[in-house]
Amino acid sequence: MTNLQTKCSASFSLLIMGLLLLHTSHAMAQQNVTFHIQQQTKEPVDAATLIITDQKTGKVVANGLTEADGKLSYQLTDGSYQLYCGAIGCRDTTVLFSIPDNNDTYNIYLRPDGTELENVVVTARKRHPLIKMESGKISISVAQSYLANLGNSLDVLRHTPSVRLDSKGNLSLSALGSATVYVNGKRIRLQGEALTAYLRAIPSSNIASITTSTHPDASYDSEGAGGIIDITLKNNNERGLYIATSHGVAFWNHLRQSSDFSMAYNSRTWQLGINYSHNIGHYDMEYGTDRIQDGDRNFSETDDTDKRNTYAGGLAFVFQPSKRHKLTLNASIDALTGPGVTATTTWIYKGRETLHEILKARNDYTKQENTKYTTGIGYQFAITEQQSIAANADWIHVDGLSRNQQPNAFYSSDGKLLREDNYPAENKKTINILSSTIDYRLKNNRGGELMAGVKAAKVESRNRFGFYAKGVLDLTRSNRFTYQEENLEGYLQYARQWKRLQASAGLRVEYMQTVGTLKSYQDGTVMEENKNCHTRFFPNLSVSYDLNNSSKLTLAYSKRQDKPRYEDLNPFEYLLDELTYWKGNPFIQPQIGHKISLGYTKNNLSLTLSYNQLNDYFTQLPDAYKKNSIVMTTKNIGRQKQLALDLIYNRRLASWWDISTNIGACYFVNHLDYETYREDYRRPSCNLTLSNDIQLPAKIRMELSAKYVSKRQGRSYEVLKPSGSIDIGLSRRLLRDRLSLSLMVTDLFHTERWDSYGRKGALQLDIWGHSESRQVLFRVHYNFGSRKFETDKNRVKEAERL
Numbered sequence: 029m030t031n032l033q034t035k036c037s038a039s040f041s042l043l044i045m046g047l048l049l050l051h052t053s054h055a056m057a058q059q060n061v062t063f064h065i066q067q068q069t070k071e072p073v074d075a076a077t078l079i080i081t082d083q084k085t086g087k088v089v090a091n092g093l094t095e096a097d098g099k100l101s102y103q104l105t106d107g108s109y110q111l112y113c114g115a116i117g118c119r120d121t122t123v124l125f126s127i128p129d130n131n132d133t134y135n136i137y138l139r140p141d142g143t144e145l146e147n148v149v150v151t152a153r154k155r156h157p158l159i160k161m162e163s164g165k166i167s168i169s170v171a172q173s174y175l176a177n178l179g180n181s182l183d184v185l186r187h188t189p190s191v192r193l194d195s196k197g198n199l200s201l202s203a204l205g206s207a208t209v210y211v212n213g214k215r216i217r218l219q220g221e222a223l224t225a226y227l228r229a230i231p232s233s234n235i236a237s238i239t240t241s242t243h244p245d246a247s248y249d250s251e252g253a254g255g256i257i258d259i260t261l262k263n264n265n266e267r268g269l270y271i272a273t274s275h276g277v278a279f280w281n282h283l284r285q286s287s288d289f290s291m292a293y294n295s296r297t298w299q300l301g302i303n304y305s306h307n308i309g310h311y312d313m314e315y316g317t318d319r320i321q322d323g324d325r326n327f328s329e330t331d332d333t334d335k336r337n338t339y340a341g342g343l344a345f346v347f348q349p350s351k352r353h354k355l356t357l358n359a360s361i362d363a364l365t366g367p368g369v370t371a372t373t374t375w376i377y378k379g380r381e382t383l384h385e386i387l388k389a390r391n392d393y394t395k396q397e398n399t400k401y402t403t404g405i406g407y408q409f410a411i412t413e414q415q416s417i418a419a420n421a422d423w424i425h426v427d428g429l430s431r432n433q434q435p436n437a438f439y440s441s442d443g444k445l446l447r448e449d450n451y452p453a454e455n456k457k458t459i460n461i462l463s464s465t466i467d468y469r470l471k472n473n474r475g476g477e478l479m480a481g482v483k484a485a486k487v488e489s490r491n492r493f494g495f496y497a498k499g500v501l502d503l504t505r506s507n508r509f510t511y512q513e514e515n516l517e518g519y520l521q522y523a524r525q526w527k528r529l530q531a532s533a534g535l536r537v538e539y540m541q542t543v544g545t546l547k548s549y550q551d552g553t554v555m556e557e558n559k560n561c562h563t564r565f566f567p568n569l570s571v572s573y574d575l576n577n578s579s580k581l582t583l584a585y586s587k588r589q590d591k592p593r594y595e596d597l598n599p600f601e602y603l604l605d606e607l608t609y610w611k612g613n614p615f616i617q618p619q620i621g622h623k624i625s626l627g628y629t630k631n632n633l634s635l636t637l638s639y640n641q642l643n644d645y646f647t648q649l650p651d652a653y654k655k656n657s658i659v660m661t662t663k664n665i666g667r668q669k670q671l672a673l674d675l676i677y678n679r680r681l682a683s684w685w686d687i688s689t690n691i692g693a694c695y696f697v698n699h700l701d702y703e704t705y706r707e708d709y710r711r712p713s714c715n716l717t718l719s720n721d722i723q724l725p726a727k728i729r730m731e732l733s734a735k736y737v738s739k740r741q742g743r744s745y746e747v748l749k750p751s752g753s754i755d756i757g758l759s760r761r762l763l764r765d766r767l768s769l770s771l772m773v774t775d776l777f778h779t780e781r782w783d784s785y786g787r788k789g790a791l792q793l794d795i796w797g798h799s800e801s802r803q804v805l806f807r808v809h810y811n812f813g814s815r816k817f818e819t820d821k822n823r824v825k826e827a828e829r830l
């Protein structure tokens with residue numbers, strides 16, 4: 029270890045020890061307690077009645093109604109208490125607790141039901157806004173919307189407000205840069221095709237909600253310059269055996285079928301769960317390019333059919349013998365497998381009008397496999413009533429294999445065959461990821477909370493690419509590439525509340541070493557090696573002030589980063605077809621994002637004004653290469669800036685009609701500065717998402733959702749054309765909500781596209797494309813089992829004490 033590393037490590041350790049000594053608290057007379065009232069699907073319960081009584085005297089010491097986020101907080105002195113919780117459409121619940129306690133937040137799950145009074149059932153329609161702002165984060169209710177019936181999590185993200193998914197599978201939010209994916213608070217350390225395959229293996233019916241944040245605290249990894257996307261899966265908290273299953277079919281160009289099954293058994297001290305899911309069927313895409321290069325025109329059209337299927341299964345075990353100890357074990361496997369084919373026709377012109385040749389090229393993927401194995405272990409220990417520590421270790425292994433035939437045939441302008449070749453290729457990929465974390469948390473009754481932790485991770489990616497020409501291995505176009513990355517990270521985060529003022533500040537430190545090695549395919553001789561090493565600091569700060577009981581101001585700043593994909597660092601040149609090449613770049617540096625925002629919330633309205641700057645940003649560029657050819661290369665090309673205003677608003681227009689809307693406007697600047705190219709691109713844009721939740725007769729629920737994004741500046745010199753879509757769904761619950769039926773149509777008018785145009789010197793590009801986004805879907809969901817509730821006592825009479 030270098031002197032710099034030693035000094036950083038020592039300074040970090042001293043800082044942690046100092047803060048622990050500073051904030052370790054003695055017994056306090058009062059404790060701030062928050063009650064989070066939720067349905068079983070983790071949907072917050074608005075306007076739930078809470079009454080707290082002293083167990084000894086029976087005297088009411090506090091009462092109130094929860095806010096839209098289902099939360100209500102109290103300052104309580106030492107003692108033993110009973111909490112009564114009641115809400116329309118839910119069974120009443122009581123909970124016994126004592127102060128002081130190591131818990132400052134109680135998550136209480138209510139059982140849905142009517143209250144029978146002399147043969148009359150009292151029910152009320154609950155509000156389920158699709159999108160809302162909570163503590164500076166955007167929360168999307170998946171379980172309570174049509175999104176739960178789309179098939180898999182990738183489909184859900186494609187239709188989720190505030191989330192953008194491009195044609196290459198890259199995820200982003202309203203902020204500049206990419207978004208990092210988390211599941212149940214744990215980062216998924218996968219990239220590109222491996223991440224897409226993983227998301228396709230998560231059934232949409234298993235998702236409770238999706239939370240996005242552009243200012244995550246230091247306990248989250250620094251990666252994700254645009255923020256994070258945290259997918260929260262459903263977690264059954266009932267005692268006993270619980271089984272849920274759903275099955276769906278989708279159709280437009282192709283028939284697709286999806287199913288999932290989960291079973292959980294919960295006892296007082298342990299829980300065991302298993303799950304299985306699959307998605308079967310083909311998916312079409314159509315896209316093309318109109319390119320003018322040095323005065324000559326090439327026009328191409330591609331039909332792309334993805335024939336891969338996904339299969340996934342998992343096992344989870346939790347052992348909690350007491351409140352102080354909790355052990356978690358999990359293992360899962362998911363596979364994306366099947367063939368695929370792309371067929372491209374390119375018309376090659378001399379000048380813009382004279383047809384010279386026609387190229388017909390295919391990529392026939394005879395075999396595609398991507399299998400991921402995951403295992404994890406976690407342990408949580410409550411040291412004292414106010415201190416806890418958690419340790420986690422995870423291992424991910426990915427095996428990837430792709431074999432394809434690439435027949436290319438050139439024809440004259442009158443259709444006569446001139447020449448033809450076939451270029452078979454095989455690509456093998458292996459990824460191993462080891463990571464471990466230790467997190468420490470200290471709370472006190474003054475409203476303060478300290479979080480600290482360390483994380484170590486090791487990534488190894490091995491690629492072996494074999495390219496054949498005329499049946500013989502072409503060593504000049506074949507290679508082996510190994511990428512190794514080692515990370516050591518530490519963080520501190522402290523939050524404090526003073527009546528109406530809340531503040532949080534944190535710092536994450538990352539030390540990273542990387543080695544990229546290009547080797548000969550035949551004998552493994554090292555052809556090129558690139559090493560990198562750095563230490564980076566990522567601060568964050570947030571200050572909030574409660575103007576009154578219903579409105580709040582929040583000022584926040586954060587610094588984050590995006591790292592390049594492993595395969596983009598491979599300095600080799602690949603032939604995609606006779607006119608298109610791809611080349612890696614081992615010198616790509618991480619892009620660093622800075623964001624500052626001012627937010628205002630009042631009741632169901634949220635406004636956020638933000639400024640983003642992304643330094644050394646990288647993207648894949650199509651540049652002129654040889655005669656009539658282009659090369660796709662990822663480069664650091666300059667700096668991006670964005671000034672944005674976002675609005676989120678929810679409202680009940682009538683007893684049967686709720687709306688949720690998200691409106692955004694921004695001014696975007698691309699300052700390109702690389703090699704000899706200098707140019708600024710500026711453009712305003714806007715986006716709109718509107719969701720309608722309408723209760724129809726016969727207890728049928730209709731959801732009508734629309735989204736639109738205007739013309740906007742792309743990642744480099746290209747301009748993206750407007751795009752949008754409309755989704756409509758009908759659903760009905762039966763058998764006391766155990767059975768759910770849904771019918772929907774996505775992208776009703778087939779208007780979701782990724783058209784763009786761009787000009788750079790003598791190169792002009794017009795690109796168009798769309799996918800099989802318009803589909804008719806039908807889904808059935810059923811749950812059953814023997815269920816017991818530890819905190820269900822139905823004591824409605826307690827409400828009379830208000």
